[in-house]
Amino acid sequence: MSARRRWTVAAALFALLLLVATFPMRLALAWSGATDAGITARDVRGSVWSGELVDARLGALPLGTVRAALSPLALLGGDIQLAFSRTDDRLGALAGRLHGSNPRGVSEVNGTTSMSGGLGMIPVDTLRFEGTSVQFDAAGKCARAAGRIQLAVTAPIAGLDLSRGLSGPLRCANGRAQAALASQSGMERLTLSFDGKGAYRAQFAINVDRDPAMAAALAALGFRAGSGGFVLTTSGRF
Known part of the structure; x- marks a missing residue:
């Protein structure tokens, strides 16, 4: 190979490396x-x-x-993976990985985010991730779900203390990601399931333990009496 050809190849490689090193994140998100x-x-x-x-x-x-x-290592394995992190004194820390290739979703997410609007009629304030992974295949069906989530519910009902939230593990069930959450007392339970398009269904059940005042308060909020206590069912999209 002549010296001129070597310089041409070297210049082309340098230009390629420069392009890769400065490739805009804005375009990479879509890609x-x-x-x-x-x-x-x-x-x-x-x-x-x-x-x-x-x-x-x-x-x-x-x-x-x-x-x-x-992630360059993920690219070598044929996976498009974006690592993200947040360090914010007001919002708290949040970190994880976004997977753009099939299956798509997130993995190893830890931290907290707010939930503006809650889960429909269920007044959820914050969502905490604990080693959470959720990925869906091309058809939108759950391919992998692991880790735990915790929801902080702000129900303005006297005698109902959910300050420590409801928590539980994630798993795949009938093609959807599903979390069966419970409070520390076990008297409050929330089952949340969602698909790859963000459509969710949630059922919040509270055992009133023969407390007529709480039963009346729950009924006023839209809960209905059932075999497992008072139940509120809602659906929507994240």
């Missing part, structure tokens, strides 16, 4: 499937290796401003 997975942001800054998503959201879940970077 990685992040937008299809429900990731949006008011502004996207930086490169694919060191970017920032300003006022990011996962569907209806606010993530705040997060740092994001494409």
